[in-house]
Amino acid sequence: MAVATISGLTVRYGNKTAVDGLTVEIPEGCVGLLGPNGAGKTTLLKTLLGFLKPTSGSGEVLGYNVATDGLKLRQKIGLMPEIDCHIPGMNAVTFVAYCGEMSGMPAAQALRRAHETLQYCRLGEARYRDLETYSTGMKQKVKLAQALVHGPKLLFLDEPTNGLDPDGRDEMLNLVRDVSHAKGLNVIVSSHLMPDIERTCDSVVVMRSGKMVRQGSITELRALDAVQWSVDLRTPSPQFQAAMEAEGATLITNAGSHYRFEFKKSPTEDIGSLLFAIAIRSNAQIRGFERASRSLEDVFMEAIS
Amino acid sequence: MIPPIPAIPQQTVQNQNAPIADLSYRNYDGPLNSRAIRWWTIALAMFKLHTKPLSFKVIGALAMLPYLFVIVVLWLQGQLSTAGGGRPSFLVMTGLVDTTPGQKFALQFYNALGYQLLYLVILTLIAGAGCIASDNKNNALLIYLSKPITKNDYLLGKWMGLFLSIFTVAFGPAALLYFYCMVSFYSDGFFKDEPRLFLHMLTATGVTAAVFSSIMVGLSAWSKSPRITGAIVAAIYFAGQVVSFTLWRITSGGDANKDVILAHSSIGGAISGLSQVLYGVTVHTLRGRMKTGFHEVDYAPPSAFAMWGILIGLAVIGIAAARIKIRAVEVIS
Known part of the structure; x- marks a missing residue:
């Protein structure tokens, strides 16, 4: 009501x-x-x-x-x-x-x-x-x-x-x-x-x-249409970014060693295995990863822009 | 063998630490007073606020002095007339007493109110300068008008709070004098000669308080500074009296019964004029110099219509000015 x-x-x-x-x-x-x-x-x-x-x-x-x-x-x-x-x-x-x-x-x-x-x-x-x-x-x-x-x-x-x-x-x-x-x-x-x-x-x-x-x-409002993942690396790695993009991910944001990627479709294999495989291939070291969500600030900025 | 000390139940310990009152927040679904009397809540709160400062109490006490003086004059009048067996001529000549039936007591009430006006003005400045100006300064109007009251309730409450503060000081000593006269001069025709004196006294003090309240509320609503409001009201009151008196002296050449309305065309003058009308007194006094000699002058009451007109006009302007200005939010168009 x-x-x-x-x-x-x-x-x-x-x-x-x-x-x-x-x-x-x-x-x-x-x-x-x-x-x-x-x-x-x-x-x-x-x-x-x-x-x-x-x-x-x-x-x-x-x-x-x-x-x-x-x-x-x-x-x-x-x-x-x-x-x-x-x-x-x-x-x-x-x-x-x-x-x-x-x-x-x-x-x-x-x-x-x-x-x-x-x-x-x-x-x-x-x-x-x-x-x-x-x-x-x-x-x-x-x-x-x-x-x-x-x-x-x-x-x-x-x-x-x-x-x-x-x-x-x-x-x-x-x-x-x-x-x-x-x-x-x-x-x-x-x-x-x-x-x-x-x-x-x-x-x-x-x-x-x-x-x-x-x-x-x-x-x-904070829910995302696509699937986004935040990844923290030990050091910034362009090779990791390139490898992710080769796997079909799109880079949304990058701040230092913090990356956010979007997958149009959820990866078929386990995301953990996929990320570690890419990290090994690109000589990067993963410190952490999580499924990303938009902050209210993102929603607000989108709405008023 | 000593028996073991029983453990204190946990509940008791909790209660010892808990506050005495029940501090949990609950919704209020209790009774509500009628909306029609909410202005009275404001009036009472303002009356308490206005009369709280020490300055108000001191000036309020001083405002009783004119009536105490008049009591002394009445006592002297009684003593002298008893001793001389006739008119107490000295007091009559000074204009302090008039033994004419119907004027004997009315003149005393008129004189006392006239002497008291200065104190009432000061009290109005102390109590009223901030009555709405302080709310403007502290954005309190938003608090008031976000409650279920109208701006008329607010204005009436503010006005009544100030009116009650001034009226109490004006009417209280007058009622005391009335009581003294009633007790002391009952056998001298107090009720027979001047039966409407109480009504006149009530009207004169009430009009005085109402006019002061209206003017003050009107000017206070347009200001955010109580001090500036007080200064403006004081300037209007005192300068108005000087200007009207000076103009009257110029136009009338000192003739007591010429251009009387001009002489009373200030706030204080109009109040004095109306109280003279209400009490129905003609003031006899002496004018002149020692060298040229003195002569008796009679000041007849001015036109009642004009005095009521001036005072009602001032009160209406004051209240209307306040009503225009009072808003919950400033709207810039």
């Missing part, structure tokens, strides 16, 4: 078209929204939240129309914005409880949930500190907590690892993964960082110039 169904959606800022006739179905689970800067990812999220009126086309999120049901939508959605944002003069507990109350929760429930979500977001005792004293990583966690406090059915995370150090990034990605896979929330992660998406999402939507250029599960 799709959490969002978008049909021919166009959003313009004056003469500039930010989203251009986008038609896409966003499935349940954790979905990555990929695209280079200016691809229209953030504009799409703002439109899905009801902040921007579409110039044409339509969209439904969780069964609500994005053009007319903004309030109902925002009751079911939590947004973690990309930019640094907080309400000055509050500590984290007050801030998150306040966000819960604004979403309609009774004050006592909102306070209880604020403590729970801040603990869940690993803020611990720091939750009593004034927000203005927080580091970037802590501010990101508070933004996640305020998005979660009212128990949304769908979370929009806009660049959730922005400005985080490796440890903070790791912690944030674990949280995102846990929210979507252990707690059963639908999550849309907008990012241009492939490793983040690869680690947290099940499927992706790739956008370029306001249009959808690729969509599918990460496993499907």
Whole structure:
């Protein structure tokens, strides 16, 4: 079942078209929204939240129309914005409880949930500190907590690892993964960082110039039509390369002593035996080999090129 | 033989290390308040934030002084009239008291509010300068408007939070004075001569707080710097008064009852004018110099229509300016 169904959606800022006739179905689970800067990812999220009126086309999120049901939508959605944002003069507990109350929760429930979500977001005792004293990583966690406090059915995370150090990034990605896979929330992660998406999402939507250029599960997108093998040699060997090509393989990439070959058809004999036979013939020494798969970055680059 | 010490069950050890609270994240499916009252959540939170700083509490306490002064004047008025057996002429001449039935207490409330205006302006600057400007500076609008509230809820909540902060300081001491008069002058015709005084007091303090809140909210929405907003509001308030008074002096030649509307065509002037209208007082005072002699001058209330017009206009402009500017996201067209 799709959490969002978008049909021919166009959003313009004056003469500039930010989203251009986008038609896409966003499935349940954790979905990555990929695209280079200016691809229209953030504009799409703002439109899905009801902040921007579409110039044409339509969209439904969780069964609500994005053009007319903004309030109902925002009751079911939590947004973690990309930019640094907080309400000055509050500590984290007050801030998150306040966000819960604004979403309609009774004050006592909102306070209880604020403590729970801040603990869940690993803020611990720091939750009593004034927000203005927080580091970037802590501010990101508070933004996640305020998005979660009212128990949304769908979370929009806009660049959730922005400005985080490796440890903070790791912690944030674990949280995102846990929210979507252990707690059963639908999550849309907008990012241009492939490793983040690869680690947290099940499927992706790739956008370029306001249009959808690729969509599918990460496993499907990474799958290759032909069979590719990565081979690591001890030293670079042109003879080995030539011998492989003589056996019907095509060189895809070569970086130093690392080669990737593609076979249009799977070799009839055992690949290990074939590689070692070729290595003996060409005086090369094999350090390792494995069946290659495309990285998400390859998929992304292909999609936007 | 000593019996062996039983091993501590593993479960107990785990519980000792576990936090007291249940920290696991769960979905929320509990009750929700009506959407129609969510602006009130913002108003209450803002009221708490505005009244938290020490500066607000100090100025708020100082804002009680005019009413305490008026209580002293009323006490003196009672003492002097008892001792002299008639009008306390000195106090009347200074314009501090008026024993005319219907004006005796109203004048005190009018005077006290007039003295208190300066404190209320300072409080408005302290509490209100950042009410929306700080949100603009910290991108908090995106947080607010990503919740299930409209920009009208946000604006009403912000406005009400500021209004309540100013109104509490304006109305509180006035209510105290009213209580003092009620207790001390009940037998002197307090209720009989001035039956609508409480209503007038409520309206005068309420309008003052509403106008200050509206102007502040309007200017704050267009700024990202609370300090600059405060400076602009202070400049408009004080410079406006100087300009309107100077223009009135030039055009009227000092005639107290000529070009009265011009004299009141500033924020402070209009508030003062409207409170004079509401309390229905004519201010008697002495003007002149020692060499040329003094003469009594009466300042009649200005046109109610004009005063209401100026103040409602200012409030509407302030709120409309804020409403235009408040958006979850900046849209560049």
